[in-house]
Amino acid sequence: MTAAMPLTLPETGPADAVTPRANVLNLVGISKSFGDNQVLRDVSLKVAQGETVCLLGPSGCGKSTLLRCINWLEVPDAGSVHVSGQRMGVRDNTRIRMSDADLAKIRAKIGMVFQHFALWPHLSVIDNVMEAPLHVLKRDRATVRAEAIELLDRVGLADKHDQFPSRLSGGQKQRVGIARALAMKPDVLLFDEPTSALDPMLVGEVLSVMRSLANEGATMVIVTHEMEFARQVADRIVFMDGGQVVETAPPQKFFGSPESLRARQFLARFHGHGGAGIPAS
Numbered sequence: 001m002t003a004a005m006p007l008t009l010p011e012t013g014p015a016d017a018v019t020p021r022a023n024v025l026n027l028v029g030i031s032k033s034f035g036d037n038q039v040l041r042d043v044s045l046k047v048a049q050g051e052t053v054c055l056l057g058p059s060g061c062g063k064s065t066l067l068r069c070i071n072w073l074e075v076p077d078a079g080s081v082h083v084s085g086q087r088m089g090v091r092d093n094t095r096i097r098m099s100d101a102d103l104a105k106i107r108a109k110i111g112m113v114f115q116h117f118a119l120w121p122h123l124s125v126i127d128n129v130m131e132a133p134l135h136v137l138k139r140d141r142a143t144v145r146a147e148a149i150e151l152l153d154r155v156g157l158a159d160k161h162d163q164f165p166s167r168l169s170g171g172q173k174q175r176v177g178i179a180r181a182l183a184m185k186p187d188v189l190l191f192d193e194p195t196s197a198l199d200p201m202l203v204g205e206v207l208s209v210m211r212s213l214a215n216e217g218a219t220m221v222i223v224t225h226e227m228e229f230a231r232q233v234a235d236r237i238v239f240m241d242g243g244q245v246v247e248t249a250p251p252q253k254f255f256g257s258p259e260s261l262r263a264r265q266f267l268a269r270f271h272g273h274g275g276a277g278i279p280a281s
Helices: 063-070 100-107 125-135 141-154 170-182 200-215 227-233 251-256 261-268
Strands: 023-034 037-048 052-056 078-083 110-113 188-192 220-223 236-241 244-249
Touching: 023 063, 037 063, 037 078, 037 244, 052 063, 052 227, 063 078, 063 188, 063 220, 110 170, 125 141, 125 170, 141 170, 170 200, 200 220, 200 227, 227 251, 236 251, 236 261, 244 251, 244 261
Parallel strands: 052 220, 052 236, 110 188, 188 220
Antiparallel strands: 023 037, 023 078, 236 244
């Protein structure tokens, strides 16, 4: 693995330490059903600029569906999603669906990293990274290519620019996915279990890139089962079960003394298995 370079994000000024951060995401009352199965029940969530939020919970509790509702890959049955102050999916103060062009403009503010990579198999690594900035944002090719090279270097893929996805390991594919998401200069990054499809030996290289992003102030919402990573990196833990937000807390509080029985039962499964458990008391 080629060593990853630091992932440089815009610098913040001294006033940022005392100035309240704006909310990049504001979800209010999100509900979603598939047939008779209600997957999300009145979920509300705010994510501030520069905040890393980890969504934890048992499989099937609605975490991934919530991410897909944020960028309108799934349309909520009820509730609203605002991204950097703009409402997703419908025109403000109406129920009129926005045009595909307007929806694409807001989606461009959201970077999505998928569990199963979702790379274009017929495009090289660098062309995967360049595709959206060129065809969605209509940016200059030379500038986009230079930025794509820099991003691939920073995620440790300096020698893989011209390779095709079929020649990459799972960890390398996921790092291409991260570079591709960053290429759109998004306001927020969504990660949907980015390590769950990887060989255990490859998980660390992806988590290392994500840790660098968190340290440098990226706004991220991460669905993960990597408990130790969540404990170390998250600013806030949101625990979901049964399609609802059950508990929200800083990681030290959540992993040290969770309030809800369901959270304690969930964490107990990881105690002694390499994840962060709960106190024995």
